[in-house]
Amino acid sequence: MSSLLLAATSVPATPAWNPTVAIIISLSSVVALLLSTRIEYPNVGPKLPGLPVSGTTFLAAMAFGHIIGVGIVLGLTNIGRL
DSSP states (O other), rough: HHHHHHHHHHHHOOOOOOOOHHHHHHHHHHHHHHHHHHHHTTTSSSOOTSSSHHHHHHHHHHHHHHHHHHHHHHHHHHOOOO
């Protein structure tokens, strides 16, 4: 239990939400959506109107884009660029 408390006290500071963070997250989500059209079966499930992928692929691409975006934001914050 003491190692858990020690880890909680050494969490680095994260940036506050601002337009730069929003742009990074949005762009990484759009890139993930564009890359999702290259998977083997992007149209399995109900198709979304106006998008070249199905609903499940869209949700997966958005989740992956947010994960990549958070990594970019934390990395830029760590090196002092954000």
